[in-house]
Amino acid sequence: MERLIEILEDIQPDVDYANCTDLIDGHYLSSLSIISLIAELEEEYDITIPAVEIVPDNFNSAERIMKMIERLQEEY
């Protein structure tokens, strides 16, 4: 989780990632940030994030992002 927040802060600083729950709906993360984030996450966690996973629901909070990562890691 800490690593994830580090990545997020690296991409878009000045957001309270630990507590924010509307990263997308509140326009904290732009579509460009999402593109960076996905590339970083894939590299960091050795997963593939397919286009279908790119929905606000999966990116609205650090917790949700973590959940998605865990789910993708478990997939065979």
Added chain:
Amino acid sequence: MQLSSLLLAGQGKSLTSLFSLLYLLLFLPACIIGYTVTPKKWKRYFLLLASYGFFWLISGELVIYLILSTFSVHYFGIWIDRISQKMKAQLSELPKEQRKEAKAGFVKKQRAVITLAVVLHIGLLLVLKYSPFFTTNVNLLLSKLGLSVKLTVPSYLMPIGISFFTLQAVSYIVDVYRGVIKADDNIFRLALFMSFFPQIIEGPICRYSETAEQLWNVKPIEYKNLTFGIQRILYGMLKKIVIADRLTLFVNAVFDVKNDYEGGVIAIGAVCYTVQLYMDFSGSMDAVMGTAQIFGITMPENFQRPFFSKTISEFWKRWHISLGAWFRDYIFYPVTSAKKMKKLTSSARKKLGNHYGPLIAGSIALFCVWFCNGLWHGSAWSFIFFGMYHFVLILIGNMLEPPVQAINKKLHIDPKWFVYRLLQILRTGVLVVIGELFFRARGLKAGMDLFTRMVTNFSFSTFDDKLLKSIVVDRYDFIIVGITLLIILTVSILNEKGICIRESLAKKNIVLRWVLLYALLLYIIIFGAYGLGYRPIDPMYAQY
């Protein structure tokens, strides 16, 4: 064709407009009554029947394209689902280490199926819609090269709405492939999703997950839905008949007739066209949403007060939302999340930083989106130019974001300051109007010509009653359009602030509500641009 020719004899097939008397006074009431008397569990089939009846009335035997499309995606959906099931069954039997490899095989197979499906559907659309444009240009190229070979320019009968239902079909099949939805085993449910009558001409482009279940589990008509639906249709009529139709004569004079109007007049023409297009399209959407609401169905909104946008990219998130969302989900993200693109993003980010790094991959994807968006609107160079114009504007907007932010900080300008936002909104409006000028012009050359004249000779010295009279309009036309726009602006501002006027009005007493409703109806009847001397425009988006 007997019935169809009886109802629709005439150059204008009136049913293609949801504001025609044929639709409002005959087709829709007949549907409401038929729907009400049909027993509950048959209501969904009644809607399906009504939808196919509607499509047949406007397209005749071309309804075959809709039927074939429906059968095709139904079959492909089941095919992909089968592969998934087989994969699950086999993978659960394998030890964990071998799963990844086995899965790859299945995924490959699914990819092949989905590619075939998409190629078939988009291919049909391309052939029907773009082959005349393509062959004309090839011929031009051949003659430029001095070759005497000439391809025959094909011409096909294209059913109305094919662009819309094809995109729905593709979104369905891709969503099945992505696992967002399960393939539909019921062909009737899928057919209703594809053909629901109010949306077949001009959209919105719905997702299976948004409307299919709603349409299938329809409820009896409720009083509140009925009145709200009718009110929404009337509001659309106000936009379409009072504003859009009234501007036709002036807009046509500026864009269709060869003339030498000065720049100011052309600019007014471009603004009028932008207003006309918005009022026509969003008014039609009100009629679509209103009709759907009568049957208790909530459709995704297609407009969210686009002219309050502060940037071009925001504008496109508020204008024709369902098309933008389609391009985002089925072109933008797939392109940016392709393996090579991701690598490009990671490495570029290290060199160029957080803002410009992802911009490279993003811009490539954006280019694809806007190329397709331009083409989708029509097969002509002016539409491709229109797409590229917006692509470049968004690209420039993205490039300038960090420096502008820096400057604002230095000058202590708060981006949330009222005046700053107003200027942003105005700037966006001007850029949109210029884009629509090219969009409306008869071809790219004519657009360039109009634009040059607009900029080089910008004055309003000849814009007077005499000029208006030569176009058969007068200042009263502009006054009534202005007043009506003010009404709509007021409603929009309230909506933007999150106030739902209809809900609060519904709580008021019946006298006030009726007075308002009568006022709206009489306003449309008196100030509407219909009858002798006016020719209603065909729904503008139906041709796309």
Added chain:
Amino acid sequence: MPTVLKNIFRGVIFVLGLALMLFLLSKVFIPAEGTLDDGVNTLNSNGIYGEDKNSIDAIFLGDSIVYAGVSPLQIWNEYGIPTYCCSTSAQKLWYSEDMLRKAFVNQSPKLVMMETDALFSKFNFDDSLMHKAEGVFPVLQYHDRWKVFAENTFGDRSEVTSTNEYKGYKFSLVIKPSTNLTYMKQKLSVETLPSRNKSYLKEIKEYCEEHGAKLVLFSCPTTKHWNKARHDSITKLSKELDIDYIDINTLPEVKMDWSKDTRDYGDHLNHYGAIKVTEYLGKYLNSLGMFTDRRSEPAYEGWNKTGKNYARKTADAMKKAE
């Protein structure tokens, strides 16, 4: 169930209220007959209102083909028969019927010459429903007069009775030749009249009979709108309904020169073409023996004056064009 009934009752009351308001508004919006505002869009043909009572002996009914190809004043100058062109651009049959009724308000022509192009002009459900509704609530037809009210409040504009100096004819010397010279030879397919149009024609015929007028169908030369299929179709129809029919397209004595006689590639005639067609029609009218030469009647002095004026003006313009 009671709530459903209550709601239906409410709906009915609402619609009745609307109907009442439209009825009252109609009283306000309907213009005085024969004024400029009564059909602002059809000024040329509405000039018939400005003519003296019962002064017109024959009218020509139809779309733009008629006002481009038939010149009443030429007939007057040659035979002394007062006629008028009740034609409006893209006239649909329901409007022809309207025009006819309007013409009979002040006039009692003995002959109605109806051009056949309008017979093939289709109209949709909305057009005919709207037309019926306009009959019940005239405000639907005259709603645009809010502009007149606005003008009267803020400026001044009086209601004027209109007249037309060429009696509905539209003069043009523009030449844009037609190359379609075989239009009466090729037989594309059989063209039948839409059934709705046929019933309108029957109504028009009955109306004429009731008012003691003879109805004659005629086809004005046009290479764009006319062809063998349409000729055959109207020939058959006129026999069926027992109406006289003349197709000027097929008459060898009317020598059309398509390199010169049309103003828009064979769609409408110009003045050169109109002279030939009118010459024939005048001869035809005269041969019917229904009319007397009124040139010496004192009531028609005005006609003599406008007739002379017309002859001079058109001759001057033609000279200038050469």
